[in-house]
Amino acid sequence: MTVVLDTCALIWWSLDPDQLSDQAKLVCDEMEIEKNGLVASISLWEIAIKIKNKKLDLGVSLTTYIETLQKSDVIKIVPIDENLWLESVALEWDHKDPADRVIVALAKKYQANLITADKTIMKFYESVIW
Numbered sequence: 001m002t003v004v005l006d007t008c009a010l011i012w013w014s015l016d017p018d019q020l021s022d023q024a025k026l027v028c029d030e031m032e033i034e035k036n037g038l039v040a041s042i043s044l045w046e047i048a049i050k051i052k053n054k055k056l057d058l059g060v061s062l063t064t065y066i067e068t069l070q071k072s073d074v075i076k077i078v079p080i081d082e083n084l085w086l087e088s089v090a091l092e093w094d095h096k097d098p099a100d101r102v103i104v105a106l107a108k109k110y111q112a113n114l115i116t117a118d119k120t121i122m123k124f125y126e127s128v129i130w
Contacts, residue, residue, distance in 0.1 A: 003031045003129075004107040005075065006116035007043040007099065013115075014069070015058065024115050027129045037075035040084075040106045042099045044069075044077070078106060093124050 005013060012019035013028050020028060031037045044066055050056035058065045069077060078084075080102055088098070088105035095101060100118065104125050107114040114121065115129045122128045 002036050002038060002110045002112035003027060004038045004040070004103065004110065004112045004114045005043070006103050006114060006118060006121065007046045008117055009115040010039050010043050010075075011047065011056070014065075020115075021117070021130050024117075024129055027113065027115060032074050035074050038106060038110060038112065039069070039075050039077050040099075040103045041077050041079050042102045046099050084109065091124075095120055095124065 009020065009024060009028075012024075017025060017028070028037075047056065047058075047065075048062055051058065051062055060068075069075065084102060084105055087109060088101040091101055091105060091108075093101070093104070097120075100121055103116075104114065104121060106112075107125060107127065111127075113127045113129050114125055116122065117130055122130065
């Protein structure tokens, strides 16, 4: 089954896997074998904002980090097009965070498991792994 990584899960999977729950680690291990991971491009924007606000240090430049992700055969960065934006708005969910909405819409579109520690998402999306 396809796996979508929320922004926090992407950061932890790529930089600090010990931050993942045991269940999330197992699913990420399977993802690495099956090469079936998806990341919404809005997650890269979220990471850039965290870096700009000095809430995150990747240890490498943002450009290097993104280039490494782009070369990965484990995950695919999915551009957010007008259809996914519309799907995110159509969610029957009162959550206002556009990034969370897009990430959930991506997971729904692919009927994917979503790896996240976000409790708001956990309450809304039934196929969360954590």
